[in-house]
Amino acid sequence: MISRSLVRIQCGLLAFAVGLSALQADAQQKPSGLTFVSAPSALTGVLQGEAPNSLAELRALEHQQQIVSQRVAKCTVSVQIGFAQGSGVVITADGYVLTAAHVAMRPGQQALMTLSDGRQVHGTTLGMNRHVDAGLIKIDDPAPAEGWPFATLGSSSGVAPGTWCVAVGHPGGYEPDRGAVIRIGRVLIKRETSLVTDCALIGGDSGGPLFDLTGKLIGVHSRIGNDVTDNLHVPIDHYDEHWTRLARGELWGHLPGFRPRIGVQGRKIDERAVIEVVGQNSPAAEAGIRPGDVIMNFGDVTIADFESLKAAVADTMPGEHVQIVLERDGVRKRMILVVGRDPNS
Template sequence: MPNMPAPVGDTRSASDSRSFDETKEAATMHKRHGWGNRLMVWRRRLWGLWLLGWLLTLGPAWTEPLPSKPDADGQNPAAKTSVAQEIAELRQVQQRVQAVVRKVTPAVVAVLINPGQGSGVVVTADGYVLTAGHVSGKPGRDVVIVFPEGKRVKGKTLGVNPQMDSGLIKLEGNGPWPHVEMGDVTQLRPGDWVVAIGHPGGYRPGRSPVVRVGRVLRIVQQLVQTDCTLVGGDSGGPLFDLEGRVVGIHSRIGGDISQNIHVPVNTYRETWEALTEGTIIGLAYLGVRGDESAEQAKILEVDPESPAAKAGLQPNDVILSCDGKKITDYRSLRSLLWQKRPGDTVRLEVLRGGERIELKVRLGSRQ
């Protein structure tokens, strides 16, 4: 608080030793000097105006209650209440994480593909395993899947999407296999708690899949970023929400090991047919770029000499359907094209200047 002038007036205390006569004499002196009284009045007025202005600068804050006094142990009760609430919330998170781990661990597996290792998660009773594309590699490879209790099962790699780093494996033999539910990454929000499980450093006999807990940092169309600590060997392992649903697959480790990238689980669902058929997704080439933020599949650019250009597609065209399947936005167009192979011919319904036209395009190859 700034220094304030002392108020003028009767400042006598109980210990004041002046007599009544002395006080009376002082009053008489003031009467003799009227200018002195007027000065005192003006000083009081100035003091009042200064005090009022100072309170107004504080605004509503000066009417708020003062902080609670420290209690017997020297701590502020309000601060203790806040800490207690935070501890209670963390305990709730801890309990939910423990429940998730118990529920999903039987389906988290190690993926052994000579000479490499990674992680994965079983998502169907008949033995489909999600993993990272750089773990599974090209279709048709022999793999060994190791369950948490040590059971080993043979499998085969199926489709892969190199651009998204998504891959699929199929277990051999009879099920049903322990499996978990696939979630929806669009339900995640930055700050949400998530659980990362995998085999850091590679599979180790007798060690259960390792659990790490963190929060979602950001979500975009082609990745989920969290602060769950990951290292080599975790690639392909699952990221769970607190309902025990897979929302991502570990893909790339950031410059800081606590800032890592996961493949959104939605891309597996969107390309499921192509993955199960053993397709290398993303090789088919149309040759256009669209508006990712628009609510329709509007074409912004057409590559010269591309299949799209040769078929007559133009900038500002809006693609309404592909092979009879409705296209709602550019992302849905891309997802559908991911399931095609080089050399396939697709039929596009296009809106151009208010007129609907149909074009046939023979897709090229990115290789």
């Protein structure tokens, strides 16, 4: 299903297809990508969410997990954007990479990605649907003759609670002696905007892939819930549904729990962004901003008044490092601010 709008290369030109399924027009009969592994008939019930009820089924399940784990690691990448680190998954031979919106942060960012074999490639962030935390990156470096290793696309529409799954990521960044980290779990809850699993995830896994037991991509890691074994993933069908907008580099929506905050107050009527209050232990306080400071630039944005400062902050993501230019007692100063997360969002 994931392919009604993906981009195909035809005659050297980028052409928008009708969806992610266009990548694999005959996907149900012969899935493309290197991660698909057909399952033995002994696992029919297990693939439908049942627990193994015999030693033979348990051994078949273990063997299937091992094969899938070996394959899915090859298309999982570590993603570095500025100071932020996360994971991603390559889904086309020409280098489109799915990740989380809060990892990609904003369109047009330069990304450094590390492949499973340690090769580093450069890319550019494209569109983001912040409503569900879906982001897209394109590898800019020339693809090898055989293409980039890419995952087999699945669909989240048929995923049900109890479905066995394989979570992959590079927590803490790429480590050559460790490689991608594999976790096995099951889907606990299926919602329209998220899949909830008990796969144990930690920081740096965000943006990494979630596969079913046949090696088909069914989701992308979004965020940890109340526990490391209570995690939310973006259903893969959301990338399909909004592929054209993502590939065009559009940015829209706001992810609950990810509203940016720097912790300052100012006068709306001022023609300058004069800071009146700096919250205790806020990101602004940690950066060294004081009451009376006048914010001149927030990242690449020139600040004309407090409203424009609010707009510039709203366009960032928690965890993003932003250079601030301010004026204090007639002297211009530069400092780095780490955007915080609004606890009330």
